[in-house]
Amino acid sequence: LTLQTQILRAAGCEIIRAEKASGSGRTGRSELQLLLEFLRPGDTLMVTRVDRLARSIKDLQDIVYALNQQGVTLRATEQPVDTRSAAGKAFLDMLGVFAEFETNLRRERQMEGIAAAKARGVYRGRKPSIDPAVVYRLYTIEKMGATAIARQLGIGRASVYRALENYEQPA
Incomplete structure (x- = not known):
């Protein structure tokens, strides 16, 4: 955390916020919620890496969308992320494409596994919730x-x- 703070100070950040607890999404991350409410149009949110901001690609896309709605740009010191530039936007779009690809692959593997289990007679789905x-x-x-x-x-x-x-x- 101290290294990240030093990098952000060297990048010219005036206000530096850090999340004490790690959560799996935006819920349970009070510092992130406070930060998103604090930002105003024209502000820039600077992070060292986008994985420090979001816990998943979907989470990142949601945060970037919220920032765009507020008129706030996102920049990363160690990655080619700058939502003001075409290259930065393209980088985020590519992350989204790969996330969707990964989700589709996972779903395909799951369906293949279920089909194979059904063929062997070992998959019967979830137990009924009621008799x-x-x-x-x-x-x-x-x-x-x-x-x-x-x-x-x-x-x-x-x-x-x-x-x-x-x-x-x-x-």
Whole structure:
């Protein structure tokens, strides 16, 4: 942290803020929230590296969007990030493209894994949140409607219909 402070002072920063706790996103990072509220149009937010500002590419994109809405530029001392320049904007856009690519790859691998597990008969999805027999009893014996059952059990109506559809009467 002291090295980062020295780098920022050498870059001409007048006000330096540091987050004491590390959070996974913007929530739980009170210093970041305070900083974002403090900045005014025409200000420049200077960081050493963008990974010091954001915990994920999505988080970074959200922060940059909020800064742009406020008329604040973002610059990094150790990376080619300067939202005033075309190159800086392109760098951030490329980060976004790679993040989307990574997300799509992860989703594809997950789907392939699920398909393979289903083919082996070992994947059955998430366990039902409610016992279909309970839903069936309320529907047929208690003569309750789907909305009333959903309210009573704290589930969605779609879950009620799904439970009724998946209910297998005991033999």
